[in-house]
Amino acid sequence: MTAAITLQDCQALDRDDPLAPFRDRFDLPDGVIYLDGNSLGVLPKATRARLQQVVAQEWGTDLIRSWNAHGWITLPQRVGALIAGVIGAEPDEVVAADSTSVNLFKLIAAAVRMRPGRRVILSEPGNFPTDLYMVQGLAELLGGQVELRLVERDRIADALTDEVALLLLTHVHYKTGAIHDMRGLTERAHAAGALTLWDLSHSAGALELSLSADGADLAVGCGYKYLNGGPGAPAFLYVAKRHQDAVRQPLSGWMGHAAPFAFTDAYEPAPGMARQLCGTPSILALSALEEGVRVMADAHMGAVRAKSRRMGDLFLALVEQRLPGTFGIACPRDSARRGSQVSLTHGEGYAIVQALIARGVVGDFRAPDVLRFGFTPLYLRHTDVWYAVDNLAAVMAGQEYTERRFRDRAVVT
Amino acid sequence: MTAAITLQDCQALDRDDPLAPFRDRFDLPDGVIYLDGNSLGVLPKATRARLQQVVAQEWGTDLIRSWNAHGWITLPQRVGALIAGVIGAEPDEVVAADSTSVNLFKLIAAAVRMRPGRRVILSEPGNFPTDLYMVQGLAELLGGQVELRLVERDRIADALTDEVALLLLTHVHYKTGAIHDMRGLTERAHAAGALTLWDLSHSAGALELSLSADGADLAVGCGYKYLNGGPGAPAFLYVAKRHQDAVRQPLSGWMGHAAPFAFTDAYEPAPGMARQLCGTPSILALSALEEGVRVMADAHMGAVRAKSRRMGDLFLALVEQRLPGTFGIACPRDSARRGSQVSLTHGEGYAIVQALIARGVVGDFRAPDVLRFGFTPLYLRHTDVWYAVDNLAAVMAGQEYTERRFRDRAVVT
Numbered sequence: 001m002t003a004a005i006t007l008q009d010c011q012a013l014d015r016d017d018p019l020a021p022f023r024d025r026f027d028l029p030d031g032v033i034y035l036d037g038n039s040l041g042v043l044p045k046a047t048r049a050r051l052q053q054v055v056a057q058e059w060g061t062d063l064i065r066s067w068n069a070h071g072w073i074t075l076p077q078r079v080g081a082l083i084a085g086v087i088g089a090e091p092d093e094v095v096a097a098d099s100t101s102v103n104l105f106k107l108i109a110a111a112v113r114m115r116p117g118r119r120v121i122l123s124e125p126g127n128f129p130t131d132l133y134m135v136q137g138l139a140e141l142l143g144g145q146v147e148l149r150l151v152e153r154d155r156i157a158d159a160l161t162d163e164v165a166l167l168l169l170t171h172v173h174y175k176t177g178a179i180h181d182m183r184g185l186t187e188r189a190h191a192a193g194a195l196t197l198w199d200l201s202h203s204a205g206a207l208e209l210s211l212s213a214d215g216a217d218l219a220v221g222c223g224y225k226y227l228n229g230g231p232g233a234p235a236f237l238y239v240a241k242r243h244q245d246a247v248r249q250p251l252s253g254w255m256g257h258a259a260p261f262a263f264t265d266a267y268e269p270a271p272g273m274a275r276q277l278c279g280t281p282s283i284l285a286l287s288a289l290e291e292g293v294r295v296m297a298d299a300h301m302g303a304v305r306a307k308s309r310r311m312g313d314l315f316l317a318l319v320e321q322r323l324p325g326t327f328g329i330a331c332p333r334d335s336a337r338r339g340s341q342v343s344l345t346h347g348e349g350y351a352i353v354q355a356l357i358a359r360g361v362v363g364d365f366r367a368p369d370v371l372r373f374g375f376t377p378l379y380l381r382h383t384d385v386w387y388a389v390d391n392l393a394a395v396m397a398g399q400e401y402t403e404r405r406f407r408d409r410a411v412v413t
Numbered sequence: 414m415t416a417a418i419t420l421q422d423c424q425a426l427d428r429d430d431p432l433a434p435f436r437d438r439f440d441l442p443d444g445v446i447y448l449d450g451n452s453l454g455v456l457p458k459a460t461r462a463r464l465q466q467v468v469a470q471e472w473g474t475d476l477i478r479s480w481n482a483h484g485w486i487t488l489p490q491r492v493g494a495l496i497a498g499v500i501g502a503e504p505d506e507v508v509a510a511d512s513t514s515v516n517l518f519k520l521i522a523a524a525v526r527m528r529p530g531r532r533v534i535l536s537e538p539g540n541f542p543t544d545l546y547m548v549q550g551l552a553e554l555l556g557g558q559v560e561l562r563l564v565e566r567d568r569i570a571d572a573l574t575d576e577v578a579l580l581l582l583t584h585v586h587y588k589t590g591a592i593h594d595m596r597g598l599t600e601r602a603h604a605a606g607a608l609t610l611w612d613l614s615h616s617a618g619a620l621e622l623s624l625s626a627d628g629a630d631l632a633v634g635c636g637y638k639y640l641n642g643g644p645g646a647p648a649f650l651y652v653a654k655r656h657q658d659a660v661r662q663p664l665s666g667w668m669g670h671a672a673p674f675a676f677t678d679a680y681e682p683a684p685g686m687a688r689q690l691c692g693t694p695s696i697l698a699l700s701a702l703e704e705g706v707r708v709m710a711d712a713h714m715g716a717v718r719a720k721s722r723r724m725g726d727l728f729l730a731l732v733e734q735r736l737p738g739t740f741g742i743a744c745p746r747d748s749a750r751r752g753s754q755v756s757l758t759h760g761e762g763y764a765i766v767q768a769l770i771a772r773g774v775v776g777d778f779r780a781p782d783v784l785r786f787g788f789t790p791l792y793l794r795h796t797d798v799w800y801a802v803d804n805l806a807a808v809m810a811g812q813e814y815t816e817r818r819f820r821d822r823a824v825v826t
Contacts, residue, residue, distance in 0.1 A: 043473035051468060051697070059644055060456035061442045064449045064775065072644060099692025101666030102515055109554060130667035130692065137665030141522060142555070150678065175676075224693070231472055231696035232483060252550030253514030254543035263588075263780060265538055265563065267546040279512025279543065280637070283644035284464070285695035304477040309538055329574045333770045362477065366675060 004321055005314070005386075018271040018303055025295050028229075033384045033391075035363045036134070038374030039339050040204060041228035047291040054287045064282075064300075075286045076255075076277055082293040083227070083236050086301065087219070088210035093238055095273045096223065097281060098251075100201055100235040102136040106276060107237060108166065108250035111218060112138070112146055112247060113193045115165035118194070122159055123168045125150040127355035131170060131199055136377035152179075156185065161193040167194050171209075172202035172339030175366045177331040179207070179339055183214040185249060190215065195243075201225060204236075204356035205296045206340035206376075208305045217243055226340070227296055228377060229289030237276050241343040244272050253278030298379060309335035311385050315342050315373060322394055330370050344371045351401035352392075357382045358400070377410060416732055418727070425616035426723070426770075426795035428581065431716055435791040439641075446797045446804075448776045451615060451754050454641030457814055466702045470606045478751040480695075488699045489668075489690055491658035495706045496640070496649050499714065500613060500632070505730040506651055508686045509702060510694060511664075513614055513648040517547040519662035519689060520650060521579065524608045524631060525551075525559055525660055527577035530634075531607070536581045538563040544583060544612055549771075555627050566591075569598065573605040580607050584622075584690030585615035585752030586767030588779045590744040592752055596627040606635035608656075614638060619648075619753035621718040630656055634675070639789060640709055640751070642702030650689050652786065657685050677709060724798050727754050728786060731802035736809055741750045743783050763804075764814035771813070774804045 014020060027043045028034065031367060034042060058066040060270035067073050081091035097103065108121060121135045134150065139146040151159040162165065168187045169180050185195045197218040203209055205226030223233030234324060239247055248269065254260045256269045271274035295302075308314050313335050319327060328345035332338040346352055346369060353365040363373040373388065427433060440456045441447065447455060455774040480486050494504035510516065513705045521534060534548045552559040564572040573580065580602045582593050598611045610631040616622055618639030624632060626701065630653050634687055636646030652660055661682065667673045668690035682688035709717075726748050732740060741758035745751040759782060766778040776786040786801065808814060 016535075022689060027473045029476065032476075034476060040472075040477045042476065043468065048468055048473075051464060055456065055461055055464060055643075056440075059453075060440045060461075063442065063445075063447060063455065064453045064777065065770075066644070098511070098515065099666065099694070101692030102664060103513065103666075106663055113554075127678075129670065129676050129680075130676065131664045132678050133667055133670065136680045139664040140661065140665075141663040143525075230468075231479070232693045232699075233695060235692070246552065250550040250554040251511065251518055252546045252553075254546055255514075257542065257546065260542075261780075263542050265540075265545050266544065267542075267549045279514030280645045281512070282646065282695050282698035284701055285698045286645075287695055352502070357478075364477065367674075396626075 005317055007383065007386050010314070010382040017307065017309055017382070019299060019377050020381070022295065022299060023381070024134045027380045028379060031360045033361045033388050035361065035373040035388060036371065037376035037379070038225055039213070040231055041225055041292065041376065042230055042379060044291050045066040046294050047230065047288050050287055052156070052282065054284060055348040057223060059064060062225055072283050074282055075283065075290070077273065079286055079293060080236060080288045082290065082297050083144055083204065085297050086293065087204050087211055087221070087238065089238050089239060089257050089345070092272060092296060095238055095276050096234045096236045096286060097277050098224050100199070100220050101130045101134055102251065102261055102278070103235050103237045104199070106129060106251050107197050107218045107220060108135055108168065109138055109255065110196060110247045110249045112167040113248060114195060114243070115193070118163055118165035119145055119147050120149045120163045121146060121166045122151065122156065122164045122194070122243060123283050124153050124156065126175070128170050128174045128199065128201065130148065131168060135168065137256045155190045160188050160194055162193060164192060164194040167199055168197045170199040170201065171315060172207065174202055175330070175370055175372070176343050177341040179337050182216060186215045192242065202261065202339050206304070209299045211238055216240060220409055223289045223292070227289065228286065228292030233289045233292070234281065234285050239273060239276065247275070249276060251278040253367070255279060255281070281306070295378065304377045306369060308340040308375050311375040311377065311380065312338055312340065312384065314385050315389060319344065319392070322389055340376065341374045346371060347371045348401050352395060354399040355395045359391045359395065361388045414493045418730055418800050420796065423727070423799040429450050430658045430720065430795070432712060432720055432790050435708065435712060436794070439792045441792060443539045444773045446774045446801050448774065448786040448788065448801060450789035451638050451785070452777055453644055454638055454705065456793060457641055457708050458702050459707070460643065460701050462699055463704045463721060464697065465521040467697060468505055473697070474581065481823045484695050487697065488703070489694055490686065492703045492706060493649060493686065495710050496702065498615065498710050499706065500617050500634070500651065502625055502651050503654060505685060506654055507649055509647045509649045510690050511634050511648060513612065513635050514543045514547055515664065516648050516650045517544060517612070517689070518551060519664050520547055520610050520631045520633060520652070521581065522758055523660045523662045524579040524610060526661060527608060527656070528606070531576055532558055532560050533562045533576045534559060534579050534581055535562050535564065535569065535577045537566050537569065539588070541583050541587045541612065541614065542580060542595060548581065549713070550635050568595070570601045570743045573601050573607055574822065575606060577605060577607040579610055581610045583614065585620065585813070587615055587741070588783055588785070589751040589756050590754040592750050593630060597760040615754070618747070619717070619721060621714045624651060625653070629653060636702045636705070637665055640702065641705030643697070643705065645700065647694065647698050652689065654688060660688070662689060662722065664691040668694070670691060708791065721753040722787050724788040724790065724793065725755050725797050726753055727755065728788070728802060732805070733756065735806045739809060753789065754785055754787045758782045759784060761814050765808060769804060769814040772786035772808065775800045
């Protein structure tokens with residue numbers, strides 16, 4: 001039998017933590033243990049100053065000339081290059097633009113065209129809703145030319161038939177935290193003649209990714225979770241270099257034109273990743289995202305992943321130590337197969353999350369019964385994990401959740 | 414013969430200007446006469462404070478709970494309702510979301526579905542490029558089901574045949590400032606069984622619009638020009654109430670779902686305008702836009718339009734007085750048919766604009782030979798118009814533009 005984990009053990013882990021200095025680069029609210037960075041990342045200190053600069057100087061004073069003078073026009077590429085470093089891609093394989101949903105549409109539509117004669121988009125039931133919804137929107141638009149086919153995750157490899165144009169998966173599941181085998185499934189997809197489109201919303205900035213080495217064809221991801229880009233931050237797209245000039249995405253806006261300022265009537269896609277752009281991007285939003293990604297880009301992703309696994313394991317061990325048999329476990333126990341979150345289940349899950357929030361421990365709830373706790377290695381300490389479980393134990397001991405059953409549900413993304 | 418216009422005349426107009434107090438609500442750079450608010454509007458003072466609040470308090474401190482506590486989740490509708498007041502629509506007929514380009518795609522695709530059996534999208538050559546490009550992207554995606562047909566503006570009414578699903582026009586032309594007759598063309602389109610989609614990018618906040626009274630079906634517009642929402646601000650969409658539940662737009666992201674937080678696999682569009690939303694919107698960008706629109710919403714649009722016409726007429730009269738025969742005129746002379754800009758032509762147009770910018774008079778250039786000067790009645794004075802032309806006269810007298818011919822072209826949108 002293992003010895004019980006103590007607060008002192010957690011303090012020792014913090015002392016040895018090579019990522020500990022990063023915490024000081026964020027503005028963290030007092031009295032809060034924030035385990036929801038997988039939904040909305042916290043505010044980097046540099047972002048405040050950057051936004052003041054962009055607002056007062058670039059917009060307020062330099063106005064229209066900032067498109068050149070402050071490089072606004074290349075900001076999607078600059079931020080994309082920074083993100084590329086975080087996900088194991090080449091700098092010119094990523095741009096920041098639009099929302100994850102819009103980017104999904106671009107790349108799903110492009111993929112269908114790249115595999116003529118194949119009509120199936122393969123995914124799994126319970127994938128993040130917008131991933132499925134965007135396929136449905138395209139399928140409805142194209143009539144019978146596209147079919148969304150959902151199979152359970154353990155049957156995906158077998159479902160990769162010659163009807164499949166695209167395998168569309170969220171790499172880390174938003175609810176369970178389970179990780180798909182990117183390299184293995186990509187190989188299977190390629191063997192079947194299909195392309196892969198990975199949604200990295202719960203992976204980028206949390207896991208050590210190697211998109212290039214894993215052979216990924218296409219990817220999208222979210223800027224406001226582990227990349228700390230701010231609420232509703234722009235998303236990103238990745239297209240492997242070998243595909244870039246074959247991809248024709250249908251949202252052919254002027255920012256994706258080969259010569260946007262020639263103002264011609266006929267669309268001609270820009271070379272490389274620029275054709276993935278559509279309309280004029282928000283410079284405030286992209287600037288904030290750049291600062292968030294910059295902090296992440298300074299960290300060694302191997303160290304981030306190691307700490308993430310350690311924190312998840314610590315949380316699970318403390319829950320089992322303090323509250324044995326109280327919760328179901330909806331995430332993989334093996335941290336190698338788990339993203340940077342732990343998912344528990346409980347019939348009173350919603351009310352328990354609310355009671356925890358009242359105590360300053362912020363996680364979130366996913367219907368019907370999942371309590372999600374996200375671990376963001378750049379700004380959380382091992383002692384935060386200790387106190388989070390300590391508060392959870394107090395909530396359960398005092399049944400503090402019983403009065404919270406009927407409060408309004410928090411909107412969390 | 415009319416008496417020459419004097420600086421004193423302009424000063425008198427400023428003294429009598431009912432909109433003069435609005436100038437103090439903006440941060441204007443020193444030493445600049447900014448005639449490019451039709452490309453990028455200036456910074457409202459309230460926006461600085463609002464962004465500090467959103468960043469430090471809402472994002473930094475309240476974090477995920479701000480989706481409810483600070484109403485982030487309804488921000489697209491709140492900003493939309495404000496914009497509705499500026500364009501003569503009902504509060505629940507407008508939402509702020511995505512970019513103009515993305516919104517064009519949504520509504521063009523929706524319109525095609527609402528007119529089965531008709532395949533033509535009718536527009537004009539030289540329309541703002543992204544409007545045409547988005548049709549081309551859709552047409553390429555749908556194969557032969559959509560055809561973009563371009564006819565010169567004086568032939569549009571005749572070209573409204575029973576093949577036409579949608580008439581797609583930019584209400585005020587970005588280059589010439591010429592205004593289309595919204596009511597007349599909408600009537601003609603309806604008589605032919607077609608829908609109308611108006612791009613209001615150069616109209617919203619500049620003209621007195623009556624979308625409801627004019628019978629407009631669909632519209633989009635830009636947030637970063639006359640609405641002063643900041644560089645790359647979110648755009649907006651309008652759908653007349655009678656169409657809202659028939660419109661199925663293909664970018665069916667989770668924010669447009671009837672129950673986004675039920676996390677179901679099947680898309681079901683929200684009632685009303687919410688189905689026009691797609692992914693998670695940038696809260697920083699939408700908050701800035703809200704402040705910009707708020708200033709505009711406080712102004713009487715009739716007074717805005719009257720001053721805009723007066724300033725344009727004044728500029729043209731001063732150019733003819735000071736520089737007779739020097740420039741061609743690419744905009745309508747009749748201010749009733751002209752948006753809030755004046756367009757001159759000159760073979761050295763690019764270099765002249767650059768020389769003016771060097772003197773602090775900021776207009777912009779559009780290939781091949783158009784000098785654009787935008788008049789934003791909330792923060793410009795009649796004396797600014799005087800000094801702008803005074804500088805233009807000095808540039809021409811001293812041939813200051815000759816050395817500027819080969820500088821890098823400014824990127825202006």
